[in-house]
Amino acid sequence: MSLKILVTGANGFVGSALMPRLEELGHQVKGIDRNDTPLYKIHKNTIIGDIFDISKIESLNTTFDIIIHCAAAKNDFGISDKEYFRDNEQATKVLIEYAEKQNINKVIYFSTVSAYGHQDKICDESDELLSNTIYGDSKLAGEYVINDWLEKDENNRAVILRPSVIYGVNNYANMYNLIDKMYGNPLLMIGNGSHVKSMVAVSNMVDMTIFTMDLGFDKKVEIFNCIDKPYISLNELMKIVASQEGFAMPKLNIPVWFAYVLATPFEILSKLTGKDLKLNWNRIKKFATSTDYRAEKIREKGYVQKFSTEEEIVKMATWYRSLKK
DSSP: OOOEEEEESTTSHHHHHHHHHHHHTTOEEEEEESOSOOSSOOOTTEEEOOTTOHHHHHTTOOOOSEEEEOOOOOOSSSOOHHHHHIIIIIHHHHHHHHHHHTTOOEEEEEOOGGGGOOOSSOBOTTSOOOOOSHHHHHHHHHHHHHHHHHHHOTTOEEEEEEEOEEEOTTOOSHHHHHHHHHBSSOOEEESOOOSBBOEEEHHHHHHHHHHHHHTOOOSSEEEEEEOOSSOOBHHHHHHHHHTSTTBOOOSEEEOHHHHHHHHHHHHHHHHHHOOOOSOOHHHHHHHHSOBOBOOHHHHHTTOOOOSOHHHHHHHHHHHHHHHTO
């Protein structure tokens, strides 16, 4: 059945990959994004605008069946607490108010595994939500907005997706930074890399989104972690990258505490200048912390992963190498 779907964050990493796939499946898709520079190509049905200007969405002149809410604020540097909550909680409220006015009763909300916090254990959907970052707090606040909306009408339905690090070609975030550091002759590695780093390729993230949409919204709310298998360690991930031409494993391993010492001058200078100097305590903590989240629930529902971790990492390493030519 063809559905009319609104995608927020349509020019973002997931949104710009999701929209053409939905169209391939026969759905009518329109999007909104305040960023006018898409990661892939400009979609003919994407308008440029802020969710807070709801007239922009209304100008699409469509009664949507489903809203897929991908838009969010996320960065390691340069976003204030106020901005996080504006974009991840308040924007969700505005969107939900629009849904209420238009009698749209199906929403897919992109949250994050950061809602669990770093609990030093394996976490799945049954675990307590102990976010310990502003990003996690703000996305969890968005979940609470969705939950409040669900209570207002027995017909309202939602899917909440909690992805881990999303990576792939054209993305310049965490995986890019790792690959960048392994290109050429890398010198230093922080820790031994034995800890698990959960992640999901954007191609699989798109498939998971469509899979959950196709479940039919039978339940009031379904919550799914979105993570690829196998659940590999950082060291295993780095070995895949190092197997590709032009990349190598770092020559020296240094303890995490020593990395913090080395980063201290950069941390201080960054705070004084307001500039992102790439090396800071937060990035070291993220790199050295296990993020072992599990996504068995979605697989028990019937989801089958089509793209392997190894092939997606190899694709990204190949893409990165092409940028260096």
